[in-house]
Amino acid sequence: MDFTASEASIDLAALTRRLLQAWADSGPAIHTVAGVRPGFDVALWSRLASAGVLDAALPQQVGGGGFGLEEQCAILGEIGRTTAPAPYLASIAVGAATVGRFGTPAQIERWAVPVVRGSATVAPALAEPGPGTVVADRPDAGLRLDGARTAVPSGAFADTVLVEASTPDGPVLALLDRGARGLTIARQEVVDGDDAALLEFDGVEVPTDGVLDGAEAAAWARRRATIGWCAWQLGVLDAALHATAEYARTREQFGKPIGSFQAVRQRLADAYIDVDAVRLTLTEAVWRETAGLPSGEAVATAKFWAAEAGHRVAHTAVHVHGGVGIDTDHPTHRYFVAAKRAEFALGSATAQLRTLGRLLAGA
Numbered sequence: 001m002d003f004t005a006s007e008a009s010i011d012l013a014a015l016t017r018r019l020l021q022a023w024a025d026s027g028p029a030i031h032t033v034a035g036v037r038p039g040f041d042v043a044l045w046s047r048l049a050s051a052g053v054l055d056a057a058l059p060q061q062v063g064g065g066g067f068g069l070e071e072q073c074a075i076l077g078e079i080g081r082t083t084a085p086a087p088y089l090a091s092i093a094v095g096a097a098t099v100g101r102f103g104t105p106a107q108i109e110r111w112a113v114p115v116v117r118g119s120a121t122v123a124p125a126l127a128e129p130g131p132g133t134v135v136a137d138r139p140d141a142g143l144r145l146d147g148a149r150t151a152v153p154s155g156a157f158a159d160t161v162l163v164e165a166s167t168p169d170g171p172v173l174a175l176l177d178r179g180a181r182g183l184t185i186a187r188q189e190v191v192d193g194d195d196a197a198l199l200e201f202d203g204v205e206v207p208t209d210g211v212l213d214g215a216e217a218a219a220w221a222r223r224r225a226t227i228g229w230c231a232w233q234l235g236v237l238d239a240a241l242h243a244t245a246e247y248a249r250t251r252e253q254f255g256k257p258i259g260s261f262q263a264v265r266q267r268l269a270d271a272y273i274d275v276d277a278v279r280l281t282l283t284e285a286v287w288r289e290t291a292g293l294p295s296g297e298a299v300a301t302a303k304f305w306a307a308e309a310g311h312r313v314a315h316t317a318v319h320v321h322g323g324v325g326i327d328t329d330h331p332t333h334r335y336f337v338a339a340k341r342a343e344f345a346l347g348s349a350t351a352q353l354r355t356l357g358r359l360l361a362g363a
Contacts, residue, residue: 003283003324003361005070005074005128006071008056008057008065008067008071009067009070009071009073009074010074010250011256012053012056012057012067012071012074012075013051013074013077013078015051015052015053015076016048016053016074016075016079017078017080017081017228019047019048019051019053019082020078020079020082020084020269021082021343023041023044023047023082024084024232024242025081028068029299031033034291035186037157039085039087039153039157039193039194039195039196040086040087040121040154040157041084041085041086042087044084044085044086044150045086045087045118045121047116048086048088049116049117049118049119050118050341052065053075053088054088054092054115054116054117054118055073055117056071056118056142056213057069057071057072057075057092058097058100058116059097059100059101060101061108062096062099062104062108062112062113062116063113063116063117064094064100065226067229068123068290069224069233069286069289069290070286070290072088072092072093072097072228072231073227073228073230073231073282073286074089074231075088076089076093076228076231076232076235077179077230077231077232077234077235077238078237079230079234079235080231080233080234080235080236080239080338081235081238081239082239083192083334083335083338084114085194087123087153087154087158089153089225089229089232090121090123090153090154090158090312091115091120091121091122091123091124091154091158092115092226093224093225094124094126094162094221094224094225094228094305095111095115095122095123095124095160096111096112096115096122096124096243097111097224097225098173098217098220098221099111099122099162099175099212100112100211100257101214101297101310101359102173102216102217102220102345103212103219104209105217105282106209107175107209107210108214110349111160111175112287113158115160120153120159120160120363121154121157121159121160122158122159122160122161122195123152123153123154123155123158123160123161123162124152124153124162124163124164124165124221124225125149125152125155125161125162125164125199126162126218126221126222126225126346127149127164127166127171127218127222128130132200132261133147133164134147134148134149134163134164134165134170135164135166136144136165136166136167136206137167137173138167138169139190140236142166142205142206142207142208142210142211142286143165143172143174143205143206143210143211144201144203144204144205144206145163145165145174145182145201145205145206146204146267147165147200147201148198148200148201149163149195149199149201149227150188150198150199151188151190151196151198152196152198152199152358153194153196153345154172154194154195154196154198155195155196155197155198155199155259156185156188156195156196156197156331157195158188158197159174160175160177161176161177161178161183161199162174162221163199163201163219163220164174164221167353170215171215171216171218171219172189172211172212172213172217173211173212173217173218173221174206175203175206175209175210175211176206176210177315179334180204180206180348181202181204181205182201182202182203182204182205183199183200183201183202184200184202185197185198185199186198187201188314191340191341192264192334192337192338192339192341193337194341198330202361204218208309210241212218219305222346223289223295223299224289225295225346226299226302226303226346226347227282227285227286227289227302227344228303229298229303229306229345229346230278230281230282230285230302230303230306230359231282231286231311233278233339233342233343234279234282234305236240236310236314236339237274237275237278237309237310237314237335237336237339238275239335240313240314240317240335240336241268241271241275241313241317241334242271242330243269243317243331243335243362244268244316244317244320244332245259245268247320247321248264248268248320258320262339264281264320267316267319267320268316268320270312270316271312271316271317274305274308274309274312274313275313277305277309278302278305278306278309281298281301281302281304281305282302282305282306282335284298284301284302285298285299285301286304296355296359297356297359298363300355300356300358300359303346303347303352304349304356305351306342306343306351307343307344307347307348307349307352308340308349310339310340310343311339311343311349313339314335314336314339314340314343315336317335317336318332318333318336319336
């Protein structure tokens with residue numbers, strides 16, 4: 001296993017950080033979780049596209065720079081640092097990447113290329129445990145979808161939906177335009193104020209040119225989405241930890257910086273170890289996935305740490321900040337709710353342990 005970051009991932013992370021820092025410094029009104037905060041800043045998305053951030057880490061067949069998952073995770077980590085309303089995970093790392101990998105040339109041109117150019121977004125509606133299953137039967141041409149999927153990230157504003165549906169032959173992925181007949185989209189406000197959506201499918205007809213066949217497509221998209229959430233969470237937690245450590249260094253109580261108190265030092269030390277655990281397990285999952293090795297166990301392990309460590313680090317940040325940590329207008333609250341959302345996305349820590357147990361038992 002090689003822990004060395006690629007030159008491209010370092011450069012893309014630096015470019016993304018500069019762009020997002022400039023965005024954050026501009027103080028946009030939506031950069032808060034007090035009230036409703038839209039999850040999509042069109043101007044920021046266009047700026048990222050113009051700078052080459054959206055296409056750089058995608059395969060060349062979709063107009064990308066030929067890089068891949070490691071570079072996507074580097075970009076996602078920087079987006080997590082600012083919790084910027086840029087749907088890179090949904091639209092690029094999962095949506096465009098999946099279409100680029102499993103789609104036909106016509107599907108790539110119709111659904112992936114506009115995303116790469118920054119003129120459209122995609123919302124992956126992947127299956128999760130619990131109610132809301134989308135089922136499909138196969139008529140002579142295409143699919144017919146019925147069911148629902150709740151809390152779909154980026155679903156409230158997406159131009160295209162990439163939905164995972166169950167068939168007697170296994171899961172399939174279908175591409176739907178926002179105005180598809182029988183598809184109802186209702187905005188939902190999730191914990192961090194992002195624009196999720198309830199998607200309801202009532203006999204939605206999907207022609208054959210909207211179906212991504214192949215047993216591996218749905219599993220591949222799920223692995224990429226899970227790894228992407230881990231990368232985004234790493235950025236959130238790293239930024240929260242640095243902000244908390246700085247606060248402990250400068251905030252005084254009883255005439256001393258609170259960081260000099262043993263209990264505070266211990267909490268910060270534990271948080272540092274937790275963040276490094278997220279980074280290490282993510283690196284292994286990315287390496288195995290990129291190398292084409294079996295990665296299911298590594299992905300479940302990485303998501304377990306992103307969830308478990310995310311819970312602990314988020315609470316440490318709030319506790320060390322004290323009263324301002326629960327102020328919804330303070331940056332600490334933004335990182336707290338971001339970490340909590342990533343904790344439960346595509347399975348909590350307990351769900352990941354169950355997945356890991358099944359994989360180990362099968363092996």
